């Protein structure tokens with residue numbers, strides 16, 4: 001889970017504060033740094049007001065033990081949030097489905113809509129319609145509904161959803177919409193990749209993907225729906241009319257839109273690493289300063305989460321319980337006590 005930096009926008013409104021609380025929860029669970037962003041737009045919000053909003057928000061987040069930084073600027077809110085997220089290499093942006101500079105619902109052209117479409121990282125859209133009461137994130141996510149169609153990009157989103165279930169101590173429900181036989185096989189394969197101790201149930205449904213996912217989310221009272229920004233029944237990109245976009249507007253829960261990036265071996269620069277698919281297998285690959293490739297299994301030997309590349313320390317770090325491995329797979333820090341298996345690279 002590459003959520004080392006989480007960006008959340010606020011304007012001090014009740015709904016923005018609900019999204020902020022969700023971001024604080026994620027930051028606590030993922031041990032991430034939180035960057036709070038508030039745009040000023042006089043006369044509605046002066047710079048001094050924005051700074052006061054940020055000061056209050058930062059104080060409350062620090063009270064939960066989270067490392068916090070703040071940024072303000074005169075840009076319009078969505079542009080500022082997107083710019084900060086990109087500049088800081090954020091792994092996650094959190095927005096409410098209402099609010100931030102407006103009292104309108106999540107609609108085309110709104111701040112959450114623009115962020116959900118344009119962010120270069122994952123986006124959590126928090127359902128703040130019940131604010132000021134507790135949101136689903138406040139109560140703790142107990143059930144995650146994860147959509148997949150078996151494509152490489154949807155599987156990547158499903159992997160993230162299953163690991164998130166472990167980190168949040170939630171149950172995972174996988175859904176496939178389409179052919180029942182293909183669906184049964186896809187879901188069995190996907191469920192087999194779940195970390196240990198994550199309870200997984202599966203649903204195969206037929207019909208319109210958005211309607212079916214919304215239907216099942218309602219039926220099982222899911223707290224969070226997880227989908228990739230590509231994939232799902234042929235949507236090639238995160239387009240108007242694609243499943244992730246329709247879901248973001250229709251789903252009665254929070255939704256995590258996972259940015260699925262197809263990384264290839266050739267994308268890894270010397271001195272860096274990435275988890276890639278090569279020769280049909282997922283591999284954790286490090287390219288040394290001389291250009292040599294070193295591959296190990298990305299599956300953590302503790303309980304089976306997928307490790308992430310840590311560029312600062314040149315290590316493979318597991319997001320679930322903090323195990324750390326060297327580029328050769330050797331354990332640097334537990335709880336894992338067994339190395340990552342060496343792997344051959346076949347392109």
Ligand code: FES
Pocket residue numbers: 195300301302303304305318319320321322323334335336
């Ligand atoms: S699964 Fe527990 S540290 Fe990796």
